[in-house]
Amino acid sequence: MTAHQLRLSGVVEESIVDGPGLRFVIFTQGCPHQCPGCHNPKTHPFTGGFCMDIETIFEQFQENPLLDGITFSGGEPFMQAAPLVQLAKKIHSIKKHITIYTGYVFENLLKMSKQNRAIIDLLTITDLLIDGPFLLSQKNLELSFRGSANQRLLDQQEMQKLIQQC
Template structure:
């Protein structure tokens, strides 16, 4: 697979970045700058490091215990083309895919970048919306603030509207 992606880092075996045992890919660059952000070091678009997609794919699939991959950041949808290419290969390997975005599902659907919808088409779950410090709630599963939603992406795309994954409501 050709191409590179700018990342802040990875976590090879995470249990907090989505359901099950996961590989978390922290993309570099974020336009949202949410006050209280958990990963402010990922905001600078010039930060992090450029890595080959093949290297990320190899690392993500290294552990047989990892069943899912999470794209987080930063803002994954600022790099939809390389993430789409990676997602296609990960899906071929049977991985569950999830992403976090400070954009809402509705905003992502309005994007003029064709790779945004292509990336969405590969995802199983999406946690959408900006982190809002006033709505912070540590009791919420896989999200930081009450405004964020855990969406069933295939159902949301079929409905052309956000559909909650009821397990995480």
């Protein structure tokens, strides 16, 4: 795998359940959380899936002018923060929205960013972050864009407030 590639589990070219509006969704491969009850357990192994060039993903995304944005899901997207930053910049260059699902809580991502600058770079370009592990004990199918009640929807303004608090 090169610096301009992502290891993916899959791609969904149109989704209305993985963030606001019509979304292009990439499911990254590899997850350290392995939450019991996860709806994507095949994404857990770091050696599974397939590699795809960032440029190819961007070209596929651009084929549908009706898309509102892209969603990075998983697996755990922040395990591949550097190449996702490259893709996110391309997506923002055409004024499209970026949603990311992560099993980490935002505050832990901030701590991790001290060792990996790409994490804070990805957070600052994210329009909507859904954070926190899936907790089977808090499963709630009535929540928008979330699987369990502990998960938060954080827009860029809310993330900036949390950064100032930390």
